[in-house]
Amino acid sequence: MRRRFAFSGILILGLGALAAAPATEALSQVRPAAAPDLTSPQTVATGLAVPWGLGFLPDGSALVTERAGGRILRLSPGSAPAVAATVPGVVPAGEGGLLGLAVSPTYADDGYVYVYYTAASDNRIARLRLDAPQDQQVILSGLAKATIHDGGRLAFGPDGMLYAGVGDAGGTANAQNQQSRNGKILRMRPDGGVPDAGNPFPGSLVYSLGHRNVQGLAWDAQGRLYASEFGQNTWDEVNQIVPGGNYGWPTVEGRAGDPRFRDPIVVWSTAEASPSGATIDDTTLYVAALRGQRLWSVPLDGTGGAGAPVALLQGRYGRLRTVERAPDGSLWITTSNRDGRGTPAADDDRVIRFPAAAVPTPTGS
Known part of the structure; x- marks a missing residue:
């Protein structure tokens, strides 16, 4: 059985020539990408209003948010989508x-679903129960909002902490300002508090900085965090995230070889990507x-x-906005x-x- 770490968030048709990884000896050991069966698609839902966050409940059904309508829909293959909740206060x-959605890792006990949404004055993170969304608990508020770069991805890490990708809200200086929560990846307890250990800056939710607009969060089997991020005019990125890492925005877009900043492990031209959700x-x-x-x-190597x-x-x-592995x-x-940008x-x-994909059965003695 393949070990799965999917958080938040194949037919070979072409290679990204601009997406070369660092030239290290480890790359010679890269394993071929395991592929789901892309020849057998099943349409689970149609007619949705900009689906954004996606997560799975313990029974295997999925929850998906609609950006424009403020609804959380419950999806099961072969069944019509059902409205599970409407989140109050979404503007x-x-x-x-x-935007983002994450199912509590202890959902069977607490029934919590976490959402990231734009309110009248800010972006915020709240937790709620599907049977009483009006009683939501806002666990983090005051994140600057804008018509662009709102971030929004939520995912629980293997450490049980909640991570959030927060955009710079169009204010590029936010990304390098350690006191601002915009242009960051945040790490928090499930109640929104600062974790007792693991965050790089005492008393702060900031986990990494120098981000323009993180859109995807995912962990590998060793617990390493990877994030996909929109660039500006030239380079989109995948970064391997370390506590306290500075990823360069707005000083750097793409790879710079500047020792003050961490370079991405993958870059694409913006026409090739605008990378959104991610899963491993x-x-x-x-x-x-x-x-x-x-x-x-x-x-990954x-x-x-x-x-x-x-x-x-x-x-x-x-x-394509979001990709997730189901249980x-x-x-x-x-x-x-x-x-508004598609056809x-x-x-x-x-x-x-x-x-x-079916796993081949070994043959021979």
Whole structure:
């Protein structure tokens, strides 16, 4: 059985020539990307209003947020989507609205679902129970909002802490200001408090800084965190995140070789990517691409680096917002063609499921 670490968030159609990884000896040991069966798609839901966050409940059903409508829908293959909750206080505008979703790792005991959303004056993170969303508990507020760069991805790490990708809200100076929570990856207890250990700056939720607009969070089997991030005009990125790491924005876009900052392990041209949600299965990082209209498969080398990405599903479903591995090993993606930047098909936006590929049975003596 493949070990799965999917948080938050394949037919070979092309290589990203600009996405070369660092030239290290470890890359010669990169394992081939494990592939779900992309030849057998199953449409789980259609007609959605910009699906954004995606998570799975203990019974295997999925929850998905709608950015524009403030709804959380419950999805099961073969059944019509059902409204699980409507989140009070959501004020969608531009890239803001109801964004990331994370299911509590102790959901069976506490029933909590965590959401990141845009309110009238700020972006905030709240937890709620599906049967009483009006009683939500805001665990973090005061994150600057804007029509762009609102961030929004939520994911629980293997340490049980909640991580959030927070955009710079169009204020580039926020990213280098350690006192600002914008342009950061934040790490917090499930109640929103600062963890007792593991955060690099005493008394602060800031885990890493120098980010423009983190969109995907995922961990490998060794507990290393990877984040996908929108660049500006030239380079989109995947970074391997370390506590206290500074990833350079706005001084640096892409790789700079500047010792003050950590370089990304993967870069793409912005036309190839606009990398959004991310998930890891075994040694493969999957990244959903919006402008690039494809799914990227990135082989991880086991030491925090990466090999050459492979483009999958290129142009088949339009803009891809989120990719997640389900508990049964299937791969789920959401489209984002009704977000004002795409060309919607009649059934957009959609959630599509690809079953896990069959594992060959060994033969011979």
